[in-house]
Amino acid sequence: MPLYMDRHEIPEGVTAEHVAQMHQEDLKVQHLYGCKGMTYWCDEQRRTAFCLIEAPNKKALQDMHNHAHGEYPHSIIEVNETIVESFLGRIEDPEKSQNTELNIINDPAFRVLMVIETSNYLDRLEANQFTIFTQKFHNSVAKRLNKFNGRIIKKDNNNYLVSFKSVTDAVLCAQKIHFQFKYVTPKFDPSSRKLNIALSSGTPVTTKENIFEEAITLATRMCDIIKEPFVITNEVNALYESENRNATVDRASVRILRATDEKFLTQLMDFIEDKWHKSDFNVNYFSKALGYSKSQLNRKLKNLTGQSPNNFLKEFRLHKALKLLYKQHGNISEIAFESGFNSPAYFSKCFFEKYHILPSKYIQQHTI
Secondary structure (H helix, E strand, O other): EEEEEEEEEOOOOOOOHHHHHHHHHHHHHHHHHEEEEEEEEOOOOEEEEEEEEOOHHHHHHHHHHHHHHHOOOOOEOOOOOEHHHHHHOOOOOOOOOOOOOOOOOOOOEEEEEEEEEEEOOOOOOOOOOHHHHHHHHHHHHHHHHHOOOEEEEEEEEEEEEEEEOOOOHHHHHHHHHHHHHHHOOOOOHHHHHOEEEEEEEOOOOOOOOOOOOOHHHHHHHHHHHHOOOOOHHHHHHHHHHOOOOOOOOOOOOOEOOHHHHHHHHHHHHHHHHHHHHOOOOHHHHHHHHOOOHHHHEEEEEEEEHHHOOHHHHHHHHHHHHHHHOOOOOOOOHHHHOOOOOOOOHHHHHHHHHOOOOOOHHHHHHHHO
């Protein structure tokens, strides 16, 4: 049976005890709708609650809530049991305290998410050197995550997605990983390895289709796009200062993304990811579409990426093409056109200028 997570906005005056009572009312009538209430999370501070429920469909879930207490969820998404547990640490009610009739769960579902990226599919070490680097890097990261209670959602040789309950743990862990990276990077060619870390935060259910999608998307874009190697959102910074009596992060090594920059980044990437592959998509097109003059767009992009709009668009396409080549999604000509270049020859020229290797040579040396 499908598993769903829903989101409820808690009115002022409703407490964790009230939410616990509503959960009990759900359990009393769930059998009438073929549902099974697994657990819930309640956050009095942010006025939100999230229910995890097995149900035949979304309507059955809504009908159950309506019958039990009349509180319709504001959003519902289908989720995976393993993923929910990875992010939030449980999929059942925590054990009830002894001598209590009601199991009151005042446990926020708010999390800080860390994205770590160390590779761009281009710089590859020799097999034995790559293995040594990989082992040292993963051992170092694992040690920091264990110390600061980070929950690994997914990882591969070069990337991590990690969930933290504590903002302070997330920030301190990221700082340690960033600092330690120089000690695991091969000394013979430190330029071949770069580390990007981003921290964002959010709740599991929003208007998006997937769990924590907004926070994951933002952190990933911060890693990919922002010129500084270590970036946190303004919300993460504010929460860190609040938890630590206004202690501040080291702004010399950490970029704090302002709310206005976060909004621009989201607006920019939502648009460009939809249009980047079209050959007629140019800077004039997307400056007008985003509602900025050329000078405004140039200033904003340089602040975030260190690049002009033309260079940003070209390098964005090249990076997409690099991934396609790495995954062998077509031949060079097909990938050139798919990436928005008008000719394979021009694509090869740009690729060589950026990566100092021809696409044909890259395919021979670097593909899976």
